[in-house]
Each structure stands twice: as C-alpha cells, then as structure tokens.
Amino acid sequence: MRIGELAARAGVSVRSLRYYEQRGLLTSTRTPSGQRRYAEGDVERVRFVQELYAAGLSSGTIAELMPCRYAPSRHNSDATLERLAHERERITAQIDDLLRARDTLDRMALLARAHRETLPVPEPVAG
Amino acid sequence: MRIGELAARAGVSVRSLRYYEQRGLLTSTRTPSGQRRYAEGDVERVRFVQELYAAGLSSGTIAELMPCRYAPSRHNSDATLERLAHERERITAQIDDLLRARDTLDRMALLARAHRETLPVPEPVAG
DNA sequence: CTAAAACCTGACACCGGTGTCAGGGGCAAG
DNA sequence: CTTGCCCCTGACACCGGTGTCAGGTTTTAG
Numbered sequence: 001m002r003i004g005e006l007a008a009r010a011g012v013s014v015r016s017l018r019y020y021e022q023r024g025l026l027t028s029t030r031t032p033s034g035q036r037r038y039a040e041g042d043v044e045r046v047r048f049v050q051e052l053y054a055a056g057l058s059s060g061t062i063a064e065l066m067p068c069r070y071a072p073s074r075h076n077s078d079a080t081l082e083r084l085a086h087e088r089e090r091i092t093a094q095i096d097d098l099l100r101a102r103d104t105l106d107r108m109a110l111l112a113r114a115h116r117e118t119l120p121v122p123e124p125v126a127g
Numbered sequence: 128m129r130i131g132e133l134a135a136r137a138g139v140s141v142r143s144l145r146y147y148e149q150r151g152l153l154t155s156t157r158t159p160s161g162q163r164r165y166a167e168g169d170v171e172r173v174r175f176v177q178e179l180y181a182a183g184l185s186s187g188t189i190a191e192l193m194p195c196r197y198a199p200s201r202h203n204s205d206a207t208l209e210r211l212a213h214e215r216e217r218i219t220a221q222i223d224d225l226l227r228a229r230d231t232l233d234r235m236a237l238l239a240r241a242h243r244e245t246l247p248v249p250e251p252v253a254g
Numbered sequence: 255c256t257a258a259a260a261c262c263t264g265a266c267a268c269c270g271g272t273g274t275c276a277g278g279g280g281c282a283a284g
Numbered sequence: 285c286t287t288g289c290c291c292c293t294g295a296c297a298c299c300g301g302t303g304t305c306a307g308g309t310t311t312t313a314g
Contacts, residue, residue: 004290014291015272023271033280035291048231055228059270068235077239084236091229095222101182102218104175108195109211112204129311131260141261142302150301160310162261185300 006038010046023059133165137173150186152176
C-alpha cells in the first residue's frame with residue numbers, strides 16, 4: 001500500500017512514517033519512480049512502534065528491539081535481553097512516579113473541595 | 128538558606144531553581160546584594176514541583192496548581208478542580224500506556240529466552 | 255588583604271518526534 | 285493534454301526543562 005494509506009490505517013502522520021524509515025524502524029520497497037510501498041504487516045509494525053513511543057522509548061532503543069520482535073534469533077536476543085530488562089525497570093519506575101503524583105493530585109482535589117464547603121457562599125450556582 | 132543549599136537538599140540543580148523562580152513556581156527573598164534566600168519550607172515545595180514534573184505536568188500547569196496546595200481558598204479552588212481532573216485523567220491514560228508497553232516487553236523477553244533454549248549453542252561462552 | 259567558592263544575569267545548545275513549507279515528480283480520470 | 289491528488293526530498297521551527305559558558309559581583313575562609 002502507499003504511504004498515505006498506511007498512515008491512515010495506523011493512525012499516524014505521513015511525516016512520522018518517513019521519519020521511522022529514516023530511523024530504521026520501518027522499511028519500504030520503492031516503485032521505479034521512488035514512491036514507497038508497504039506490506040499489510042506494516043500496519044501492525046507501526047502500531048508497535050507507537051506503543052513503545054508512548055512508553056517513552058527512544059527511536060534508537062526501539063530500533064534495537066525490532067529484530068527481537070520481527071526476526072528473533074539467537075544472535076540478537078542476547079544483547080537485547082539486557083535492554084529489555086532496563087526499559088522494563090524504567091517503565092516501572094515511571095509508573096510509580098505517576099501513581100505518586102496522582103495521589104498527590106487526589107489529595108489536592110479533596111482539599112479544594114473541603115475549602116469549598118468550609119466557606120459556603122450563599123448562592124453558589126443553582127444549576 | 129542560599130540557593131546552593133536548597134539545591135543540594137532538594138536534589139535539583141541550581142539552574143533549575145532559578146528556572147522555577149522565573150516560571151513562578153518558587154519565590155525567594157533577596158539580600159541587599161541580590162542573592163536569593165529561601166525558607167525551610169521551600170525544600171518541600173521544590174520536591175512537590177519535581178514530583179509533578181516527573182508525572183509530565185508542565186511548569187505552567189504546576190504554577191496554576193501551586194496556590195491550591197500552598198494557599199487554598201475558595202477563590203482558586205474552583206478553576207483548579209477542572210485542571211486537577213484533567214491531569215488525573217492524563218496520568219491514568221499514561222499509566223495504561225506504560226502497562227501495555229511493559230506487557231509487550233515482557234512478551235518479547237519470553238520470546239527471546241525461548242529462542243535461546245530452542246537453539247542451544249555447544250559452548251556459548253564459558254566465562 | 256587575598257584567594258577560593260558561591261552567587262548573579264544573560265545567552266546559546268540540546269534532545270527528538272512532529273508540523274509545516276517549498277519546490278518538484280508521478281499517475282489516474284476526464 | 286490538463287486537472288487534481290498523492291508522493292518525493294530537504295530544510296527549518298517548535299517545545300521545555302536542563303547544561304553550560306561568559307563575564308561580573310559577593311561572601312567566606314585563611
């Protein structure tokens with residue numbers, strides 16, 4: 001398929017797909033005139049990339065993990081396991097950060113609501 | 128206390144503290160010569176800022192939430208509640224992203240390990 | 255008094271994924 | 285052939301918290 005269709009189906013911009021190719025996250029065949037053509041499986045591949053981006057992995061790291069996912073072999077799995085463990089640790093720490101911050105926000109919201117009721121205004125808002 | 132001490136005790140750089148002041152997240156009194164002086168409570172305040180930064184809140188958003196934390200009143204709590212709810216939602220979504228990605232990494236690690244045992248090499252590496 | 259350490263302001267750089275513009279092909283439908 | 289849409293490359297901008305350098309002042313220790 002052409003790049004516009006892949007972008008639409010994977011939910012990313014055309015710009016991003018070209019960038020992924022440049023970073024080695026995605027490959028395409030080219031028509032004689034130079035236009036990119038993609039296979040069906042690339043939709044899933046792009047979603048995979050997005051999923052890891054959403055978790056804060058860099059394009060370099062994702063590039064390193066791609067073969068483990070799409071062309072696993074003894075050769076690549078060794079070095080990759082360390083990277084996997086490292087990223088897992090980072091993600092877990094990040095989740096902890098988020099949970100802590102969310103708790104803090106919740107406490108602040110409670111406090112804010114308490115202040116609202118501590119000082120009731122005659123006619124706050126009818127509706 | 129002076130800025131260097133606050134930086135050390137809060138675990139951030141001096142540069143960051145000046146930036147926080149510029150963004151309205153932190154205030155300082157000045158000595159006649161212009162040097163910043165901070166109160167004890169600012170240590171906690173800086174940690175609070177860091178906690179929210181770690182959860183992806185921007186300095187602008189944090190600035191908006193500061194009064195809710197350190198000077199709560201009917202006046203500010205109203206508009207802030209919406210912001211709090213919004214950020215909470217964002218954080219929760221982010222946690223979901225991280226959990227999904229972590230699961231994916233875990234599956235990849237399993238796959239990698241499986242490949243290792245599927246194709247055992249005679250003498251991988253002795254030491 | 256002097257030297258070192260700490261502080262000041264201001265400015266520029268970085269990262270990295272994405273938006274966007276410019277200027278130029280390719281290709282199907284009419 | 286023309287029109288219109290999609291594609292190509294290359295380049296610049298952005299965000300935002302932080303590092304870092306320059307050039308200068310203040311404080312502190314000896």
